Amino acid sequence: MSAPALQRFDTVRQAFHVEAPYDLIELIFFAYRDFVGEADLVLASYGFGRAHHRVLHFVDRLPGLTIAELLDILRITKQSLNRVLRDLIEGGFIEQRTGVADRRRRLLVTTRSGEALARELARVQSERIASALAEAGEDTRVAVTRFLAGMVGEGDRAHVLELVARGRVNGAHR
Amino acid sequence: MSAPALQRFDTVRQAFHVEAPYDLIELIFFAYRDFVGEADLVLASYGFGRAHHRVLHFVDRLPGLTIAELLDILRITKQSLNRVLRDLIEGGFIEQRTGVADRRRRLLVTTRSGEALARELARVQSERIASALAEAGEDTRVAVTRFLAGMVGEGDRAHVLELVARGRVNGAHR
């Protein structure tokens, strides 16, 4: 919708007292809370937190990821990243390799145990997603995927969709 | 699905190398990041954070909420809640009233400016949801609602759905 069109819509919405989708706002909160909460339990037994999960997940999905790319995905500072990355490297879950074309770069890859943990976390979350999709009806998946993509900021959406697709390809090749 | 049925499903899944829904796992991360990120910008101009948003939101939606109920919704400790609640009360966004039936209880309600801020935040988030739904096709809403409800932990789902419904009723009455 264009900007003027949005303004007209807004006027109409106010005139008719269209209610905000409070049910969805709240369900997003509760769904996310439980979605990440279950993984947190697994992580806690390794002494890790959510930040470690995010790093491990994307390194597993995008092997050879550089620090700069990871910072861009997570939108945190390198100081924040370094803390959790150090934990993962010292724990033997992630390894750094020096870039070939550019030796300044650190290419991140999971070790065997890093991959195992990443997959275990993905499995837990997958099961919750699968059961939610099953309850909602299997044709729900396309709708949900499109909805979630639409929730991503417009400026970032193309990039995010490209990353998600890149992850799929890598995943299929391993 | 029953537990033995899930085990059989798992065996089949492994045998056929069924991929986890990595696209959805990642889209949930990116969608949530941007969904709350936009509200964070508004909150920052008031000197508030996400924790304040959650408290303000539920007090606005469920006027007369008690501390105990709020703790149950947010799943945090009373010490954590008290810090942000104090900020909101001192800032004049939330008021406490003594319970009538039970004078130990503190019934929480938003002030005029608290209501205004809560509605402003809800408006920002509503617009993102509305545009995501519009892009995905309007019939998506039912599917997304069911999916999100299915993502909530089973033990909590009935309670969550009741809360969401209660909020709607109150909202219509104001």
Next chain:
DNA sequence: GCCAGTATGTCAGCATTGTTGACTTATTTT
């Protein structure tokens, strides 16, 4: 009316994960 239980508030300390700012090192590009 007393007493156990409940609802709330508060102090102190700590962990995780985010931030800014400043600076270093290694490497590539110009």
Next chain:
DNA sequence: AAAATAAGTCAACAATGCTGACATACTGGC
């Protein structure tokens, strides 16, 4: 050789979780 880039590090701080301990006010049962 100089400038730009990729990454690492130190120090300090903020937001938001946590545990444990204890205080206050009120209710409900006996």
